[in-house]
Amino acid sequence: xxxxxxxxxxxxxxxxxxxxxxxxxxxxxxxGDPRTVLAGPAQARHRLILDPLSTxxxxxxxxDWSWCASFGRMxxxxxxxxxxxxxxxxxxxxxxxxxxxMEEAGWSVxxxxxxxxxxxxxxxxxxxxxxxxxxxxxxxxxxxxxEALLEYGGTPVWRMWISGAIPEYxxxxxxxxxxxxxxxxxxxxxxxxHGARQEPSGLTPEQAVExxxxxxxxxxxxxxxxxxxxxxxxxxxxTAPSAPASVSLR
Numbered sequence: 701x702x703x704x705x706x707x708x709x710x711x712x713x714x715x716x717x718x719x720x721x722x723x724x725x726x727x728x729x730x731x732g733d734p735r736t737v738l739a740g741p742a743q744a745r746h747r748l749i750l751d752p753l754s755t756x757x758x759x760x761x762x763x764d765w766s767w768c769a770s771f772g773r774m775x776x777x778x779x780x781x782x783x784x785x786x787x788x789x790x791x792x793x794x795x796x797x798x799x800x801x802m803e804e805a806g807w808s809v810x811x812x813x814x815x816x817x818x819x820x821x822x823x824x825x826x827x828x829x830x831x832x833x834x835x836x837x838x839x840x841x842x843x844x845x846x847e848a849l850l851e852y853g854g855t856p857v858w859r860m861w862i863s864g865a866i867p868e869y870x871x872x873x874x875x876x877x878x879x880x881x882x883x884x885x886x887x888x889x890x891x892x893x894h895g896a897r898q899e900p901s902g903l904t905p906e907q908a909v910e911x912x913x914x915x916x917x918x919x920x921x922x923x924x925x926x927x928x929x930x931x932x933x934x935x936x937x938x939t940a941p942s943a944p945a946s947v948s949l950r
Contacts, residue, residue, distance in 0.1 A: 702916075702917075702920050703913065703916055703917075708913065711733075711735060711909065711912065711913075712909050714733070715733075715887075715905055715908065715909050715912075716905050716906070716909070717905065718887035718888070718905055718908075719887065719888040719900075719905065720885045720886070720887065720888075720901045720903045720904075720905060720907075720908040721885070721886055721887065721888045721890075721898040721899060721900060721901055722883040722884075722885065722898065722899050722900070722901045723883055723884055723885065723886040723890065723893055723896045723897070723898050724881070724882075724883035724884070724896060724897055725881070725896060725897075726776055726778060726779070726877075726880070726881075726882070726883065726884045726896075727776065727779070727827055727848040727857070727858075727878075728848070728850070728857060728893060728894040728895060728896040729776050729883075729884045729886055729890075729893055729894075729896045730774065730776065730886060730890050730891075730892030730893045730894065730896070731757075731773055731774055731775065731776060731777055731892060732776055732777040732778065732884065732886060733777060733912075734750060734777055735777075735912075736777035736778055736780075736781050736912070737758070737777050737780050737781050737784050738781065738784060738785065738788055738916065738919060739784075739788075745762075745763050746760065746761065746762055746763055746787055747760070747761050747763065748760050748784065749761075752773070755772060755773075756770035756771070756772070756861075757771060757772055757773035757775070758770065758771035758775070758780055760783070760784065760787070762864070765864075766864050766865045767862070767863065767864030767865050767866040767867075768862070768863060768864055769783065769860070769861070769862040769863075769866070770860065770861050770862075771858075771860045772858040772859050772860065773858070774848075774857050774858035774892070774894075775848075775858045775860055776884060778877055778884050779874065779877045779878060781877070782873045782874045782875075782876055782877030782878070783870055783871075783873055783874040783877075785873060785919065786869055786870050786872070786873035787870055788919070788923055789922065789923055795868075795869055795872035795873070795876075796872070797868055797871075797872055798829075798868070798871040798872050798874065798875035799811065799817060799819065799875075801872060801875040801876060801879060802819045802821075802829065802875055802878075802879055803819075804879075805821070805879035805880075806821065806822055807819045807820060807821045807822070807879065808820055808821075808822065815831075815842065816830070816831050816832055816842060817830065817831045818830040818831075821879070826848065826849035826850065826851060827846065827847070827848050827849075827878060828846065828847050828849075829844070829845075829846045829875075829878065830844070830845050830846075831843070831844055832845060842863075843861060843862060843863035843864075844860075844861070844862040844863070844866070844871065845859070845860070845861055846859070846860045846878070847859045847860075850894065850895065857894055862874075885901055885903070885908055885911075886898070
C-alpha cells in the first residue's frame with residue numbers, strides 16, 4: 701500500500717495541471733482518480749480487479765469466494781474507497797450498520813418482514829439502495845444493489861452490486877460514503893461530472909496532490925500497525941481471472 705517514488709511521481713505528473721474544484725453532489729462527481737482506492741500488499745486475503753473494458757469496472761472478491769462486489773466505472777472512487785478502506789484495515793471499526801447510518805442521515809428506509817429493504821435520500825439527490833432477494837425460492841440469498849440517477853431520472857449514472865456473505869462493517873463503510881454530503885475534489889470542468897456543481901477549492905494542484913499522499917501515508921501507518929498484531933490467517937489462493945489490471949487487498 702505504501703507508494704513508491706515512481707508512483708508518487710506519476711500521480712503528481714497526472715495532476716500538476718488540474719485546478720482542484722470542490723464538486724457536489726459526490727454521486728454525480730464522476731469516477732475521479734482510481735488511485736484513491738487503496739491496495740494492500742501482495743500477501744492477499746482479498747482480490748481487487750480494475751477492468752476498464754468491463755461494465756464492472758471495479759471487481760472485489762473474498763479469497764474464499766464467500767462474497768463479491770462490483771462497481772460500475774462512474775461510481776466515484778471515494779465511494780468505492782469507503783468499502784475498500786474498511787477491508788484493508790482488517791478489523792471492524794465501530795459502526796452503526798448501513799441501514800441505521802442511512803436513517804441517521806435522514807434517508808427514507810423501508811425494512812420489510814422478509815429481510816429485504818430499500819432506502820433513498822430526501823431531496824433531489826437520486827440514489828436508491830436496496831437489499832433484494834437473488835432467488836425468490838431461497839430467501840437466505842440476497843444481494844445489495846445501489847444505483848444513482850440524475851435529478852430528472854432516466855438511465856442510472858452508475859450501479860453497484862454486492863452479493864454473498866458480506867461483512868456488515870464493509871457495508872457500513874460504503875454507506876458512510878454514500879450518505880455524506882461533503883464535496884469531493886475534481887479538476888475544473890471535469891467532463892465526467894454529470895452536471896455536478898463546482899466551486900474553487902482554494903487549493904493549488906500541489907496542495908491537492910500532497911493531501912492525497914497524506915491520506916495514503918496515514919492509512920498505511922494505521923494498517924501496518926494493525927497487521928503487525930493480527931494473527932496470521934491462511935486462505936486458499938484463487939485463480940485470478942484475466943483482466944487489464946489486478947491488485948490485491950489485504
